[in-house]
Amino acid sequence: MSKEMILAKQKQAVEILNEKDIDMWLTFVRETGNMQDPMMDMIVGTGATWFSGFIITKNGDTTAVIGSLEEANMKTVGTYKNIVSYLKSVKEDLVKVIEKYDPKKIAVNFSRNSSLADGLTYGCYLELMDILKDTPYKDRLVSSEEIVGALRGRKSQIEVDHIKNAIKETLIIFDEVTDFLAVGKSELDVANFVRNIVKERGFDFAWDEEHCPAVFTGPDTAGAHAGPTDKQIQPGHVINMDFGVKINGYCSDLQRTWYVLKEGETEAPKEVMKGFNVIKDAIQMAAKEIKPGKQGWEIDDIARSYIVKNGYEEYPHGLGHQVGRVAHDGGSLLGPKWERYGNIVYLPIEVGNVFTIEPRLTIPGYGIATMEEIVWVTEDGCEFLSEPQTEIYLVKP
Secondary structure, three states, X not given: OOHHHHHHHHHHHHHXXXXXXXXXXXXXXXXXXXXOOOOHHHHOOOOOOOOEEEXXXXXXXXXXXXXXXXXXXXXXXXXXXXXEEEOOOOHHHHHHHHHHHOOOOEEEOOOOOOHHXXXXXXXXXXHHHHHOOOOHHHHOEEEOHHHHHHHHHOOOHHHXXXXXXXXXXXXXXXXXXXXXXXXXXXXXXXXXXHHHHHHHOOOEXXXXXXXXXXXXEOOOOOOOOOOOOOOEOOOOOXXXXXXXXXXXXXXXXXXXXXXXXXXXXXXXXXXXXHHHHHHHHHHHHHHHHOOOOOEHHHHHHHXXXXXXXXXXXXXXXXXEEEOOOOOOEEEEEEOXXXXXXXXXXOOEOOOOOEEXXXXXXXXXXXXXXXXXXXXXXXXXXXXXXXXXXXXXXXXOO
């Protein structure tokens, strides 16, 4: 992120700290080149080697307590107002800074519900507790998950513009895939075609290249997060591709569905069209009900119930996740009340959130039908950032 965007996010973090009545947010790290806290890119803009504390307070102060060898770099980066450097131990200087503000609540990056707010390693936690053991602050630590969820989830117009650009380029590649698909080509052939385009155009993959894109052709395919295989495209197959790129640090995440015509066919069979249309309608029904203040499970239930009502099994995942700096971003999730999702399906949807909507169903004998669209939550609803797929794409035999 640019310095300007980091400073804007810090300002937003101050607003959130006041909203949540939390006095201080401390990101405590070491050796970020080996294991980086997910929030470093967004609120710091550089790494750290020695034990370091990056502090944002609800009155708007920002302080970096860092190793002396990194002082010059931190000044050049220019994202923290106050820089305190140490030589032998971080303890004395970090405690002094905390005492200066005497916070009643200190948010640190641990969370049982959000990996993005769980960047404090256990070793760093033990070190921090040792640093604070003779102070009252060891008993004032709280999870930063509410701060992180809000900060990553409430997208600015600049952030949304970056996401829209990634979406635009992704949809162009999907069009090229439609021309490339043919009977006899394998899932791997399709994936490698896409990977080559991504690299030629200088984009990054939105998630691990091993299964970005994920390509599935016909019935009895691997699971949703599996990589492409040698399985070949055949007439009568439904093909699904899950794919996204990262451009300027922001991701897309979209899915599209094709049908491979059999000899003599000019359109997809009724069974295929029914499945496709149920998915298409489920997406629109869910999007229509997305509003600030609603909980994620309420939106998931709309699409899930509609799919089951139409005779299909419920999909084995949440309806949609947030998208941003990473493919799975933000705090709240559009998902069912399953134990594995913890509290994130009960968090309120907020203005600025960017969600995928991605229901799926199995069409027996043909394959998986699914589309994945991206929406941006507004004051009174949501708007599509991706142009929804309304017709199944046809591949000639």
